[in-house]
Every structure is written in structure tokens, then in C-alpha cells.
Amino acid sequence: MRFLITGGHGMLGGDMAREIAAVPGLTVANPGKHDLDVRDGAAMRAAVGHAENGWLVHCAAMVNVEGCARDPEGARATIVDGTVEAIGLAKAAGARLFYPQTFLTHDGRSNPISETEDQRPLSLYGELKLEAQNRIEDAFGEDALIVVMAGFFGGEAADKNFVGRIIPAMHAAIQRGEREFEVGDRVWQPTWTRDLALNSLHLMLAGCRGRYQMACHGEASFAELAHEIVCALGWQDRLRVVPVDAASVAGNELGRRPDRAVLSCDRLKTERLDLQRDWRATLHAYLRHPHFDQFRFS
């Protein structure tokens, strides 16, 4: 079976490619943005053969709340127009479409967020991702596989999310001789891309259809997550994480995010398809990667 991954060098796309390549009988192509730009209709049409009768895993997106707010036209071109191209590619290839959706299509007004909860994004990023999802559901109905995922970490140097940004920032604070580091108390489900990739592939191979939610077991505030990073990298005697009200951080942000967003993942559990693990265990496993040795003090 053939798999084509758009945005194949990103955090999720890279781990999806590794998981698929590890299964005998599956072939995967995971071009990066410069080899396959989803806004380029001709390039997308030329890539149809890579997904023939298989799966198109559509990871390419502008994945940045602030970036989307700063460049709304560029964000729409990548997220919505790029998804329209992906729909055309999947149809021409006779392929099924897998779409990783963001939990930021929810406003977090009620938690845990059930699968029947209306999606009401707070940011332009969430709005565009929801519009792309609607286009996919209009084109394929239940035949598409859409997984609403929690915020994630993974990809080592490719990680643009909280874990990828906070580690160098806290490391630099230690080097400046600072003893305390303030982090907001917004709550999410920090989920490892490796677990998301493995679990997503499991759903595709099981022939799942429609919409699911997927997140690690447990939940954490950003401050708790930062504290756990301090422990995992052996910085306990050097830096103390000080939790601060998320509202004090939100003031500096261009796009709004929910203060608390915890996905229920009910369908995954009911159908016995939940391969997720506890966030602390996966964070510690992730931070044992040699990439993070540069941040350890001997």
C-alpha cells in the first residue's frame, strides 16, 4: 500500500514517515515543502502516483497561531487552498485522505471536550484549519479520516512547539545565572508525535473512517510540563519553574487560545484503538534522545 505525506519533513510528517516505513509491505513518500508545495497544482498532480489506491496523509500547513495572524493570506493559501489541492490529488489517486486536525478548532468552554462538541476556534489558525476540514468532509464525507489531535512535542530540532522553544529558553536563562523561570498555567495534553503517528497508522490500517480525537493520557499545565523538563534534563538545582496566570502571557499573543483544552478521546477508547501513553513517561523517553545532550550540564 502506498502513502504520500505532504509536509513530510515536519514534526508529525517525519514521524508518520518513520512509522509507515517500518511496516513491511507499505511504501511511503514524504517530500518536504520545497519538493512538493501543496499550493502548486501542477506539482500536486504530478505526485498522484505516490498515493495511488493508498493514503494521502495531509500534514502540510502553516502551523503557527501567531504566523497566521501576521500573514492571513499566506495562511489561507497554505491551509485552505493547499487542502483543496490535496482533495484533488486524493481523488485522482483513488486514495483515502488522512487529516491531522488541531485541538485549537475548539474554544475550551467546556472540558473535557467531547466529540459532539461544536468546533468554535478562537484564532485565525483554528478557523482556517476548520474550513479545510469542512472542505474535506464535503468532498469525502465519512470516507475521510480526520483526527483531532492535542498539542504535541516531537521531531527534536524540528520542534517549533512549546517543548522545542522552552528548552533553549530555559537553558539560556540558566547560563545567564537566573534561578527562576516564569511559565503560564494554560492546560493542555502534551502528546508525543511518535505516539500520534503510530496510533494514526493503526487507525488507517484498521480502515477507520470519520472523525476521532487523539491525545496522551493525562493533562498538564505549561508550567508543570516545564517543571518536568527541568527534572528530565537534570536542572533541578539550577532552575525553578514559577507558574503564572495564563492571562499574563496571553496579553503578548496575537491569536487567542483556550486556557484549558482537554480532548475526551472517547471514540478511540470505546473502539479499543487507544495506543497513547502517559505524557510524563513519553516526555522522559523523548528527552533521552542525543539531540538534548547539548542542554545537559555534566
Ligand SMILES: NC(=O)c1ccc[n+]([C@@H]2O[C@H](COP(=O)([O-])OP(=O)(O)OC[C@H]3O[C@@H](n4cnc5c(N)ncnc54)[C@H](OP(=O)(O)O)[C@@H]3O)[C@@H](O)[C@H]2O)c1
Ligand atoms: N503542532 C501541534 O501541536 C498540532 C496539533 C494538532 C494538529 N496539528 C496539525 O498537524 C499537522 C502537522 O503539524 P506539525 O506540528 O507537524 O507542523 P510542522 O512541523 O510545521 O509541519 C508542517 C510542515 O508543512 C510544511 N509546509 C508549510 N507550507 C507548505 C506548503 N505550502 N507545501 C508543503 N508543505 C508545507 C512545513 O514546512 P516549513 O517548516 O518549511 O514551512 C512543515 O514541514 C498540521 O496540519 C497541524 O495543523 C498540529
